[in-house]
Amino acid sequence: MFRKDAGELTELEGTTLGVIGKKGECTPYAVRREFLESRSPHWSGSAGAIYPLITRLEDRGLIRVARRTADARVGKVYRLTSAGRQTLRSWLGTPVKEDLVGVPPDPLRNRVEFLLLLGKSEQRSFVHDAMTRCQEHLGRLREWEAEKERDGDLNVRLVLRGGVRMMEARLGWLGEVAQALGFAVRPASAANT
Amino acid sequence: MFRKDAGELTELEGTTLGVIGKKGECTPYAVRREFLESRSPHWSGSAGAIYPLITRLEDRGLIRVARRTADARVGKVYRLTSAGRQTLRSWLGTPVKEDLVGVPPDPLRNRVEFLLLLGKSEQRSFVHDAMTRCQEHLGRLREWEAEKERDGDLNVRLVLRGGVRMMEARLGWLGEVAQALGFAVRPASAANT
DNA sequence: ATGGCCATGTAAGATGTTACATGATTTA
DNA sequence: TAAATCATGTAACATCTTACATGGCCAT
Numbered sequence: 001m002f003r004k005d006a007g008e009l010t011e012l013e014g015t016t017l018g019v020i021g022k023k024g025e026c027t028p029y030a031v032r033r034e035f036l037e038s039r040s041p042h043w044s045g046s047a048g049a050i051y052p053l054i055t056r057l058e059d060r061g062l063i064r065v066a067r068r069t070a071d072a073r074v075g076k077v078y079r080l081t082s083a084g085r086q087t088l089r090s091w092l093g094t095p096v097k098e099d100l101v102g103v104p105p106d107p108l109r110n111r112v113e114f115l116l117l118l119g120k121s122e123q124r125s126f127v128h129d130a131m132t133r134c135q136e137h138l139g140r141l142r143e144w145e146a147e148k149e150r151d152g153d154l155n156v157r158l159v160l161r162g163g164v165r166m167m168e169a170r171l172g173w174l175g176e177v178a179q180a181l182g183f184a185v186r187p188a189s190a191a192n193t
Numbered sequence: 194m195f196r197k198d199a200g201e202l203t204e205l206e207g208t209t210l211g212v213i214g215k216k217g218e219c220t221p222y223a224v225r226r227e228f229l230e231s232r233s234p235h236w237s238g239s240a241g242a243i244y245p246l247i248t249r250l251e252d253r254g255l256i257r258v259a260r261r262t263a264d265a266r267v268g269k270v271y272r273l274t275s276a277g278r279q280t281l282r283s284w285l286g287t288p289v290k291e292d293l294v295g296v297p298p299d300p301l302r303n304r305v306e307f308l309l310l311l312g313k314s315e316q317r318s319f320v321h322d323a324m325t326r327c328q329e330h331l332g333r334l335r336e337w338e339a340e341k342e343r344d345g346d347l348n349v350r351l352v353l354r355g356g357v358r359m360m361e362a363r364l365g366w367l368g369e370v371a372q373a374l375g376f377a378v379r380p381a382s383a384a385n386t
Numbered sequence: 387a388t389g390g391c392c393a394t395g396t397a398a399g400a401t402g403t404t405a406c407a408t409g410a411t412t413t414a
Numbered sequence: 415t416a417a418a419t420c421a422t423g424t425a426a427c428a429t430c431t432t433a434c435a436t437g438g439c440c441a442t
Contacts, residue, residue: 162305
């Protein structure tokens with residue numbers, strides 16, 4: 001969670017640089033809205049995270065105030081510096097860092113190791129509940145995907161598609177878990193191996 | 194990353210309770226080794242994380258010193274209290290919390306949204322490198338899986354199986370990304386849609 | 387008995403969280 | 415003009431990180 005070298009970025013910092021780079025120029029609040037609205041709930045987009053982060057990036061010379069807006073509220077509009085563009089490229093680019101390649105953490109998967117500490121019927125409830133809720137979530141994702149079908153840009157669609165694939169894989173896996181633990185598996189979903 | 198209620202646990206705390214619960218009783222260092230050796234590199238298993246965490250769990254009455262060992266180094270052997278068992282069950286149990294169900298964060302997927310900020314050939318390198326490295330990682334995972342085939346317990350195997358499925362889904366997705374960005378896809382891997 | 391590892395911590399610091407404060411602007 | 419909301423912060427604090435300190439045990 002920490003950067004080791006001076007050139008390193010945390011995931012939130014890198015993503016923020018990416019957002020600014022993609023928008024060309026924007027205010028801190030515009031960045032915040034990105035995290036509040038469209039992005040994964042993993043990041044809260046809290047003011048206490050974003051504003052100090054922006055200051056940090058500015059202090060490191062990766063972004064710079066491009067102009068001020070007429071609206072006194074908004075004030076500062078930021079842009080990437082060339083150093084910022086460079087840093088962003090190395091954050092994004094090859095060679096892909098080792099920790100990006102490994103299996104990403106998944107709290108649901110994490111719990112399965114300890115499922116044997118529950119009674120058989122509780123285990124069944126857990127797996128059943130997880131499958132149902134994942135299925136629902138997948139449904140919502142697919143609606144979102146259909147919605148973005150034309151308006152969204154290609155890369156956003158691809159990210160969304162990755163999320164859908166993850167959820168499908170999860171569902172297939174949960175089916176396997178159910179079977180291994182001796183529960184009946186309804187062949188309802190189309191997301192099996 | 195914060196708990197909201199007094200009864201809530203962070204992911205690391207819950208996992209630690211699970212480890213202690215599964216082992217029956219163990220020393221703090223035994224917990225640490227679990228994180229250092231067998232588990233995902235997501236957690237460092239650093240002393241600065243584990244020892245204060247153990248103290249926290251003890252202060253909250255979730256674990257208790259069961260006995261001391263002859264070895265003065267080791268000293269304290271912890272056990273779950275009944276309150277700890279109860280808390281662990283609710284951490285594990287139904288209803289599955291909302292954030293567990295959503296698409297888990299993935300730094301690789303995260304980067305794809307900003308790939309258009311790179312040149313075409315860099316994009317190609319990124320995707321190609323990611324696929325190669327993921328494929329290698331998947332290979333190692335499968336070896337691990339074969340190794341644990343008989344000795345490991347069922348739940349550990351299932352967790353590992355989940356990791357394999359995630360990596361397979363990722364690879365399939367990366368293929369889709371490559372295609373969408375106009376790169377040739379080698380039909381080498383067996384992990385496509 | 388001494389050098390090295392085992393096991394347990396503590397220290398300092400980075401990053402993120404919730405909750406609150408504040409002034410500008412839009413809206414009723 | 416009063417109330418709600420927008421946009422920008424700050425304060426307190428929890429959790430994790432790396433790096434260092436310490437003391438018991440074991441092998442040569």
